[in-house]
Amino acid sequence: MKSLEIHVGDIVQFRKQHPCGGWTWRVVRTGADIGVVCTTCQRRILLPRDKFRRSVKKIVSGASDVSADAETPGMSSS
Numbered sequence: 001m002k003s004l005e006i007h008v009g010d011i012v013q014f015r016k017q018h019p020c021g022g023w024t025w026r027v028v029r030t031g032a033d034i035g036v037v038c039t040t041c042q043r044r045i046l047l048p049r050d051k052f053r054r055s056v057k058k059i060v061s062g063a064s065d066v067s068a069d070a071e072t073p074g075m076s077s078s
């Protein structure tokens, strides 16, 4: 995996399980640091892009590859 494409709204899985028991995180911020929220306990953390890339095991669902699931946060008002 070279440059990881990450977008706000993506759901990612890390290599390590969160102490709360959760595995998946929702991306809430991208930039120099990546902000993610645990989908299980709602804890929010910031990771440097570099560390984030090493920690991610896989992207569970991308915000960009749209689909049927109703997991999308409703942020369409401008």
Ligand SMILES: [Zn+2]
Pocket (backbone or CB within 6 Å): 018, 019, 020, 021, 022, 038, 039, 040, 041, 042, 043
């Ligand atoms: Zn958690």
